[in-house]
Amino acid sequence: MNLGIVVVSHVPEVAAGVVTLIKQVAANVPITYAGGTDDQLIGTSMAKISTAFEDNSADELLAFYDLGSAKMNLEMAIEMSDKTVHLYDTALVESAYTAASLLQAGVPLAAVEAQLAPLKIK
Amino acid sequence: MLTTTQTIAWLNNFADKIETNKAYLNDLDTPIGDGDHGSNMVRGLTAVKATLADKSDADLTTVFKAAALALISKVGGAAGPLYGTAFLEMAKASKNGDADLDPLLTAALAGLKKRGGAVAGDKTLIDVWTPVTAAVQADQLTPAVISEAVERTKPMVAKKGRASYLGDRSIGHLDPGAVSSGYLFTALLETVAQS
Ligand SMILES: Nc1ncnc2c1ncn2[C@@H]1O[C@H](COP(=O)(O)OP(=O)(O)OP(=O)(O)O)[C@@H](O)[C@H]1O
Ligand SMILES: [Mg+2]
Numbered sequence: 183m184n185l186g187i188v189v190v191s192h193v194p195e196v197a198a199g200v201v202t203l204i205k206q207v208a209a210n211v212p213i214t215y216a217g218g219t220d221d222q223l224i225g226t227s228m229a230k231i232s233t234a235f236e237d238n239s240a241d242e243l244l245a246f247y248d249l250g251s252a253k254m255n256l257e258m259a260i261e262m263s264d265k266t267v268h269l270y271d272t273a274l275v276e277s278a279y280t281a282a283s284l285l286q287a288g289v290p291l292a293a294v295e296a297q298l299a300p301l302k303i304k
Numbered sequence: 305m306l307t308t309t310q311t312i313a314w315l316n317n318f319a320d321k322i323e324t325n326k327a328y329l330n331d332l333d334t335p336i337g338d339g340d341h342g343s344n345m346v347r348g349l350t351a352v353k354a355t356l357a358d359k360s361d362a363d364l365t366t367v368f369k370a371a372a373l374a375l376i377s378k379v380g381g382a383a384g385p386l387y388g389t390a391f392l393e394m395a396k397a398s399k400n401g402d403a404d405l406d407p408l409l410t411a412a413l414a415g416l417k418k419r420g421g422a423v424a425g426d427k428t429l430i431d432v433w434t435p436v437t438a439a440v441q442a443d444q445l446t447p448a449v450i451s452e453a454v455e456r457t458k459p460m461v462a463k464k465g466r467a468s469y470l471g472d473r474s475i476g477h478l479d480p481g482a483v484s485s486g487y488l489f490t491a492l493l494e495t496v497a498q499s
Contacts, residue, residue, distance in 0.1 A: 224338070225380035250465055251382035254419055258376065258385055 185285050186212035186240025188267070189278055190247040190256055192225055194218040200246075200278055208282035214238040226252045231259040235267065242266045244285075244294070246278045253304075272301040306403045310496045311367050312356050317491035319349035322484060332480040336467035340381055341480035348379035348387065364403050368395035382420070382465055383481060386429065389419040405496070409437040420464060427460035427467060427474060429481035436489050447493060454478065454486040 187204070191197035197217030205213060214237045216230035226247075235243060245260075245267050247253055253269070260267045268291075270277055277298050284294045322329070322345045329342030351374035359367050368391050376388035393415035394408045402408065413433045422428045435453045439445040455478070462474035465481070 219380035220377070221380070223380060224340075225344070225384075227380065228376055228385070251385065254382060254385035257419070258389075 184240055184242055185291060186214070186238040186243050187278060187281055187285070188231070188234050188238060188243050188245045189213070189215040189274070190226060190231055190234070190245065190252045191215070191217045191274070192248055192252060194222060196248065200275055203275070204278050204282035207279070208286040211282055211285045212238050212240040213282070226255045228255040228258045231255055232262060235259060235263045235265055238265075240265075242291075243268070244281050244291075245269045246272065246274050246281070248274050250304075268295075270298055270302070271304045272298050273303050277301045306364060306398075306405055306408070306496060308360065308362060308364055308367055311364060312359060313495045314492050315349075315352055315356060315367075315371055317495050318488050319353045321487040321491055322346055322349045325483075325487065329480050329484055332478055332483055336462065336470055336474045336477045337480060338381075338466055341383060341484065344379045344381040344383050345484050348375040348384060351375070351378040364398045365395050368392070368398060383429075383484070386416055386420055386481070389415045390433075405492075406437075406441050409433070409440050413437045422464040425460060426463035427457050427479045427482075428462075428464050429479070429485040431457050431460070431479065432482045432485040432489070436485075445489070445493060447490065450486050450489045450493070454482050457482040 189197050189200045194217035197215040201213055201215045214234040216234040219225040220227045220229060243265055245256055247256055256269055280297050281294055284297060326342035326346045329345060330339050333339050333341035352371045355370045355374045359370060372388045372391035372395060375391065376384055390412040393411040397408050397411035416430060416433055422430045424431055424434045432453045435449060436445060439449045457479040459475055461472055462468045467474040
């Protein structure tokens with residue numbers, strides 16, 4: 183599959199937990215995540231986000247995040263990545279779930295984005 | 305004209321001020337944030353100090369870039385991508401042979417605004433960088449310009465960052481990022497611009 187999902191949270195368990203939730207409905211969608219700082223503290227790490235991009239087998243990615251600095255580190259990682267990454271200012275759990283279930287069903291990106299639009303909260 | 309020696313002295317002085325005020329910065333970040341701004345900045349500036357230790361023969365671009373990468377990889381909070389972007393922009397601006405403070409800070413401020421999406425009045429470090437950059441452009445940076453800019457964040461309502469989730473309850477507190485930026489520019493005055 184050409185489209186994948188990346189989940190970014192300040193807390194490793196939150197990122198992993200969201201992935202557990204969405205994998206249940208998206209067994210064939212490439213999903214990776216980045217949670218916490220390099221020292222596993224609360225925060226975000228550009229290096230971890232870059233690794234999540236690289237480790238994802240898809241070359242076009244949809245990225246979802248929780249709070250402010252996650253977005254800044256995501257944007258820095260996007261500037262350095264060769265992959266096309268779409269970043270959404272949407273409610274983390276709901277939008278990652280929406281994207282996962284639609285991508286699993288083979289729905290094209292434009293239609294996925296139309297479903298994500300009302301979930302924008304930041 | 306900014307030299308490598310001055311810049312390393314400036315950043316080491318900044319690191320010392322951050323270390324001295326770690327607990328104070330954490331305290332400022334507690335009522336309107338997550339209480340980690342001092343700890344985040346100390347992690348970053350310890351890495352900056354370490355990477356600058358062998359840069360005394362490097363050019364200015366290399367010095368700023370090394371500082372930026374240390375901050376981006378070690379801070380762990382919003383201050384990492386923000387200060388990291390500021391120094392990365394200074395690295396880029398100094399590549400054109402521009403080692404004057406004015407164009408360096410102008411580039412850094414533009415980068416900060418783009419990275420965080422904040423404007424003046426949002427109760428962030430932008431509220432210190434904006435008047436300080438203007439003062440440097442006018443050759444009028446003084447300790448009072450810095451301290452007044454920091455103080456002015458107190459009555460502001462936060463529009464960006466963690467404090468924004470508190471709405472009006474963010475009023476009456478200094479912004480921690482504004483205070484740490486105040487240390488950066490106080491260190492600048494002490495080590496570079498005193499002439
Ligand atoms: N979008 C932004 N634009 C400009 N400055 C910001 C923005 N968000 C936060 N800041 C600044 O960063 C400071 C907080 O830095 P700190 O290192 O504590 O990050 P944090 O908010 O704890 O990050 P995180 O949300 O990742 O935990 C604030 O006081 C403010 O000056
Ligand atoms: Mg904080």
